[in-house]
Amino acid sequence: MALAIALSRGLDGLNAPPVTVEVHLANGLPGLTLVGLPDTEVREARDRVRAAIVNSGFEYPGKRITVNLAPADLPKESGRFDLPIALGILAASGQIPAARLAAHEFAGELSLSGELRPVRGALAMALEAAGDGKTFILPALSAREAALTGQDNILAADSLLAVCAHLAGQTELSPPPAVDRDNPAIFPDLADVRGQSQARRALEIAAAGQHSLLMLGPPGAGKSMLAxxxxxxxxxxxxxxxxxSAAVLSLVGQFDPLRYGQRVFRSPHHTASAVALVGGGNPPRPGEISLAHHGILFLDELPEFDRKVLETLREPLESGRIHIARAARQAEFPAEFQLIAAMNPCPCGYHGESRCHCSPEQVARYRGKLSGPFVDRIDLVIEVPALPSEALAGKADGETSAVVRERVAAAWQRQRGRQGKANARLTTREIDAGCQPDAPGAALLQQAASRLGLSARAWHRVLKVARSIADLAGSTDIGAPHIAEAIQYRRFARD
Structure with a gap:
């Protein structure tokens, strides 16, 4: 047979559209031609596939080989098409049964020896392929990742030879081993933090409602430790x-199946570019805000980030998604991240102390690197003061993370039962329906809004934080004490 067809999948953002790999053998000068918008990695498959076929004990056809990756208008990238290209060549030359290809989908990068190497996006491909009735054959590590979808049509292979033996009916490939989803998450304990009662309280509220948090304090006060x-x-x-969360991490090859179900903690350096933070490139790839999807994005030394970079976070903080538009391609990635940031009160970090020599203009310029609209989108702003020597010399006597986590979990249950989402994700209509305070609380909020000049966005964020405070207290109503505590977290002194 001079024509064979193998099925695979590409990547377009989080989508994994089907790709048909058509292989045709014809008389003429020996060679392999790839068409269908392949990038450099795909074009280099010619040498990898040839060596893998020969080193696996098969004969490489001495004919003119044309490989078409359809659809032609979808850019193809990475080495995921090595395996279906090799199988198509072997099927077209009659060395394996071509009829068996139709019941399978394939993805995998080949080494020169014919071994299969893992590919990016296995979980995204498996989620997209679910329900199509075909068996998906992947490299062993990628198959283990894809099996987290819960599908039973995933098979793991170690080499091209093993896949060919499976298609020929000589041996059967096995499903990947189940991943243990009950691995305990190991994070630093809150009990290690000495003092900082207000910061610990703010951290608990941030966890309860998934609120964004900005910590302001001198170096060494414990801001990074708290985050x-x-x-x-x-x-x-x-x-x-x-x-x-795992599907996004899989797109860049950073997903670890052993950490499945655990929250991601991303902490990019302050020299990160806008593309590194929000995503981009050609083809578009997710940035740090998407890699922190359903997790925490920690920005230390916040004013040291380029202001234009920080401004790109404004829309994703509200929408929970990032839409990347380029001249040739567009992509959308989820970005429901929880922003935690830390900064010094002045350039030297010791504002208000005798050793600080920063002028008022320098302090104003430093804090002015954060725009009003950006700060307005942060739910909680607190000061983390330097600890006195007595607190440092004493023993840590605060609550453990396990104790606080129980209260946070109870607050989450109340939120899920009431509105099905975290308080930080409430829309305006949902705030009007479930976050209205009682009469004393409403009067206090109106008074504070007049004195502090709260914007409409800040008004709603106070209500959402107050709702989380009430949930932690087990209260169905939002009272004046809850409003008062929420208001104190809106202060951001610039003097």
Missing amino acids: ARLPGLMPMLDDDAARS
Whole structure:
């Protein structure tokens, strides 16, 4: 047979559209031609496939080989098409049964020896392929990742020879081993933090409602230490959220099946570009805000980030998604991340102390790197003061992460039962329906809005934070004490 067809999948953002690999053998000068918008990695498959076929004990056809990757208008990238191209060549030359190809989909990069190497996006491909009735053959590591979808049509292979033996009916490939989803998450304990009672309280509220948090304090006060303990205060991800988070990480090859269901903690350096933070490139790939999907994005030394970079976070903080538009391609990635940020009060970090020599203009310029609209989108802003020597010399006597996590989990249950989502994700209509305070609380909020000049967005964020405070207290109503505590987290002094 001079024509063979193998099925595979590409990647377009989080989507994995089907790709048909058509292989045709014809008389003429020996060679392999790839068509169908292949990028450099795909074009290099010619040498990998030839060596893999020969080293697996098969004969490489001495004919003119044309490989078409359809549809022609979808860019093809990475080495995922090595395996279906090799199988198509072997089927077209009659060395394996071509009829068996139709019941399978294939993806995998080939080494020169014929071994299969893992590919990016296995979980996204498996989610897209679910329900099509075909068996998906993947490299062993990628198959283990894809099996997290819960599908029973995933098979793992170690080499091209093993796949060919399976298609010829000589041996059977096995499903990948099940991944243990009950691995305990190991995060630093909140009990290690000395003092900082207000910061610990704000961290608990942030965990309870998935609110964004900005910590302002001198170097060494414990801001980074507090941020690192936030994941340990939050329950594990449910199955839908875990798959969604894992699928994004899989796109860049950073997913670890052993950490399935655990919240991601991303901490990019302050030199990160806008593309690194929100995503981009050609083809578009997810940035840090998407890699932190259903997890935490920690930005330390916040004013050191380029202001234009920080401004790109404004829309995703509201919408939970990022739409990347380029001249040739567009992609949309989820970005329901929880922003935690830390900054010094002035350039030297010791504002208000005798050793600080920053002028008022320098302090204003430093804090002015954060625009009003950006700060307005942060739910909680707190000061983390330097600890006195007595607190440092004493023993840590605060609550453990496990104790706080129980209260946070109870607050989550109240939120899920009431509205099906975290308080930080409430829309305006949902705020009007479920976050209205009682009469004393409403009067207090109106008074604070007049004195502090709260914007409409800040008004709604105060209500959402107050709702989380009430949930932690087990209260169905939002009272004046809940409003008062929420208001104190809206202050951001610039003087």
